[in-house]
Amino acid sequence: MLKIIILIVVGFVVYKIFFDKKIENNSTTTKDDSDELVECSNCHTFVPKSECKWTKNGCLCKDCQ
């Protein structure tokens, strides 16, 4: 009986570590993506990816849109 309890506890801990890591990776990826700086093709200033608008010539910052 004790072995089964240990097995369940170990399984739960392993599952929790894996699950937490997965969530952390997802949020890190999202954060990196929005904080990444890209050069505006018009005024050549670096703006966050989330603020720029993509055109066929490159990205435009919010001032050049």
Ligand SMILES: [Zn+2]
């Ligand atoms: Zn610009």
